[in-house]
Amino acid sequence: MAFESNVDIDHPVHDVRVEAMKNFEMKGFPNKKLEAWKYTSLNSLQKVDFSIFPKEVNALEYKDVKKYFLHEMDTYKIVFVDGIYSSFLSETTHDGVDICLMSSALTKPMYKPVIDVYFNKVASNDESLTTLNTAFSREGAYIYIPKNKMPKKPVEIVHFATGNEASLMLQPRNLIVVEENAELQIIERHQSLTSNEVLTNCVTEIYAATNAIVDYYKVQNDTASSSLIDNTYINQKNKSVVKVHTFAFGGKLTRNNLNFYQNGEYIDSTMKGVTILGEKQHVDHHTLVHHIEPNCESHQDYKGIYGENSTGVFNGKIIVDKVAQKTNAFQQNNNILISDKATINTKPQLEIFADDVKCSHGCTIGQLDEEALFYLQSRGIPKKEARALLMYAFANNVLESVRIPELKTRINKLIAKKLGVSLGFDL
Amino acid sequence: MLKIDNLHAGVEGNEILNGINLEVKAGEVHAIMGPNGSGKSTLAAVIAGKEEFEVTEGTVVLNGEDLEESAPEERAHKGIFLSFQYPVEIPGVTVTNFMKTAINESRKAKGLEDMPANQMLKLIREKSELLDINRKFLSRSLNEGFSGGEKKRNEIFQMAMLEPKLAILDETDSGLDIDALRIVANGVNKLKSKDNAVIIITHYQRLLEYIVPDYVHVLHEGKIVKSGSKELAFELEEKGYDWIKNEAVV
Numbered sequence: 052m053a054f055e056s057n058v059d060i061d062h063p064v065h066d067v068r069v070e071a072m073k074n075f076e077m078k079g080f081p082n083k084k085l086e087a088w089k090y091t092s093l094n095s096l097q098k099v100d101f102s103i104f105p106k107e108v109n110a111l112e113y114k115d116v117k118k119y120f121l122h123e124m125d126t127y128k129i130v131f132v133d134g135i136y137s138s139f140l141s142e143t144t145h146d147g148v149d150i151c152l153m154s155s156a157l158t159k160p161m162y163k164p165v166i167d168v169y170f171n172k173v174a175s176n177d178e179s180l181t182t183l184n185t186a187f188s189r190e191g192a193y194i195y196i197p198k199n200k201m202p203k204k205p206v207e208i209v210h211f212a213t214g215n216e217a218s219l220m221l222q223p224r225n226l227i228v229v230e231e232n233a234e235l236q237i238i239e240r241h242q243s244l245t246s247n248e249v250l251t252n253c254v255t256e257i258y259a260a261t262n263a264i265v266d267y268y269k270v271q272n273d274t275a276s277s278s279l280i281d282n283t284y285i286n287q288k289n290k291s292v293v294k295v296h297t298f299a300f301g302g303k304l305t306r307n308n309l310n311f312y313q314n315g316e317y318i319d320s321t322m323k324g325v326t327i328l329g330e331k332q333h334v335d336h337h338t339l340v341h342h343i344e345p346n347c348e349s350h351q352d353y354k355g356i357y358g359e360n361s362t363g364v365f366n367g368k369i370i371v372d373k374v375a376q377k378t379n380a381f382q383q384n385n386n387i388l389i390s391d392k393a394t395i396n397t398k399p400q401l402e403i404f405a406d407d408v409k410c411s412h413g414c415t416i417g418q419l420d421e422e423a424l425f426y427l428q429s430r431g432i433p434k435k436e437a438r439a440l441l442m443y444a445f446a447n448n449v450l451e452s453v454r455i456p457e458l459k460t461r462i463n464k465l466i467a468k469k470l471g472v473s474l475g476f477d478l
Numbered sequence: 479m480l481k482i483d484n485l486h487a488g489v490e491g492n493e494i495l496n497g498i499n500l501e502v503k504a505g506e507v508h509a510i511m512g513p514n515g516s517g518k519s520t521l522a523a524v525i526a527g528k529e530e531f532e533v534t535e536g537t538v539v540l541n542g543e544d545l546e547e548s549a550p551e552e553r554a555h556k557g558i559f560l561s562f563q564y565p566v567e568i569p570g571v572t573v574t575n576f577m578k579t580a581i582n583e584s585r586k587a588k589g590l591e592d593m594p595a596n597q598m599l600k601l602i603r604e605k606s607e608l609l610d611i612n613r614k615f616l617s618r619s620l621n622e623g624f625s626g627g628e629k630k631r632n633e634i635f636q637m638a639m640l641e642p643k644l645a646i647l648d649e650t651d652s653g654l655d656i657d658a659l660r661i662v663a664n665g666v667n668k669l670k671s672k673d674n675a676v677i678i679i680t681h682y683q684r685l686l687e688y689i690v691p692d693y694v695h696v697l698h699e700g701k702i703v704k705s706g707s708k709e710l711a712f713e714l715e716e717k718g719y720d721w722i723k724n725e726a727v728v
Contacts, residue, residue: 425530428550
């Protein structure tokens with residue numbers, strides 16, 4: 052049992068875990084008969100005999116994995132290798148803020164008040180994969196930012212898989228609590244270092260108190276043998292601002308379940324995504340914004356560029372409760388298919404029970420604008436570069452809200468690389 | 479410089495250009511006028527190599543070289559420039575970066591190294607002064623949120639940067655107020671030399687008061703039905719296009 056080694060039997064988490072296990076046993080893995088899983092099949096993954104706990108710890112040299120960190124700047128780092136914490140690669144802190152480990156937060160009495168209030172509270176007990184994580188997770192990031200604090204630098208949460216096992220399943224669990232007027236920036240990455248199969252089923256709970264500001268950046272650029280199911284749950288209070296950027300550039304199968312719950316007024320929730328896929332990659336963005344109180348806003352802007360045999364899904368659900376008057380909810384999903392064999396399924400799902408709201412949604416699927424292509428070519432820019440420039444321009448406005456310049460540059464370069472050209476200027 | 483011989487072109491079987499003959503020599507300015515739908519913009523796009531149009535007959539020859547097989551970018555490298563009637567907006571790419579890309583791609587095609595940064599900046603400064611363009615404008619995203627006048631001025635700025643042999647100005651005067659028109663015309667006049675040539679495509683005679691053409695051609699139903707000196711433009715302004723149409727029928 053996952054937490055058994057760390058948590059004594061009387062700890063509340065023990066009961067939570069047993070309950071989660073029961074829920075998972077009842078529901079099992081989601082299948083394509085479920086509306087929410089219509090376009091994403093886990094069948095092939097279920098056939099793999101994954102090991103849940105690696106037998107031995109594999110040490111990594113920083114120089115070998117440096118490129119996966121935002122090394123252009125100083126950051127806090129919480130790093131896991133095959134699911135096990137690497138103190139050697141990490142840089143944690145307890146200096147005014149807690150940026151450390153889930154396992155220690157669950158065992159040390161000083162964290163108990165926070166765990167009692169927040170652990171597994173916003174995470175759904177109905178989602179079978181979330182309950183699977185709750186049952187089996189043994190490690191992850193624990194971040195607690197007290198009132199009026201802001202860490203000196205962004206936090207990177209990085210998971211490496213070394214291929215120690217023929218096939219490995221990881222269940223990271225993150226808990227992030229940002230108190231009143233506090234601020235936090237996080238970059239999360241899952242990176243496999245071999246061609247062995249990896250399946251990560253990650254759960255992140257984020258609590259943003261009144262006036263808190265949280266920027267969360269998910270960089271998904273993993274190998275063709277890596278799959279990720281990301282389950283992120285965000286609970287926001289009055290006037291908090293939470294922005295989640297998802298950069299989906301790779302991996303075999305990626306499912307992003309991103310859930311926002313607005314438990315207060317004047318809240319701003321922003322979801323932005325850039326997806327650039329090729330080969331037989333699959334990404335499924337499932338967003339949910341639940342407007343529970345009046346006077347809140349949500350913004351969604353997802354751009355996708357799909358090549359070769361790649362497939363994409365965007366499903367954006369917005370619920371506006373009857374009392375949530377003066378809600379502003381915007382949703383936009385634009386896609387470009389650059390191959391005849393690529394597909395995208397895009398679906399807005401609006402459930403609006405209030406009458407004084409502004410909701411807009413739009414989705415487009417298209418090819419590159421021929422007139423724009425001709426314009427660039429007529430200036431001497433070859434077709435291939437012109438296409439890349441246009442795709443770059445297409446994805447660009449999503450990057451405007453990235454508040455870490457070093458990360459923005461990195462993502463810009465990643466986009467250029469994904470599009471297969473070096474543009475004639477520094478990005 | 480440019481020799482167009484019996485050019486027929488169209489889209490999906492619909493013929494738009496119906497046997498165009500035109501010769502433009504270095505140092506000359508030609509105006510092509512004509513009513514809406516006469517094929518003016520199509521002619522400009524076909525010379526620049528737009529793939530949407532299919533050339534069914536005839537040739538476009540630039541400095542002795544048949545352009546039939548040339549892609550738009552290759553034509554640009556050979557010295558053709560088209561100022562667009564509706565320039566396209568490219569968010570996230572600044573005017574400066576766009577020009578750097580365009581110039582260095584042209585140089586690459588000619589086997590040259592990238593232009594050194596300081597030289598590029600100097601060139602940008604010179605040419606932007608020529609068109610009365612201020613610095614801030616250069617770091618804005620290409621054409622995004624530009625006014626009609628700004629877009630056209632930016633087109634001529636690009637022309638100044640790329641120094642084409644043959645510039646085609648497609649309705650560059652449309653959407654310009656009189657001050658912008660003067661700046662744009664001034665820019666074109668300063669760039670003109672005995673070694674390059676300009677084709678002005680316009681519906682009205684207005685721009686021709688500032689950029690004086692050596693020849694005026696009237697296009698009607700995909701054919702040049704009348705050619706003359708600059709006085710022809712005044713005549714058209716006065717009488718409209720109907721008398722030309724009637725003459726063409728006769």
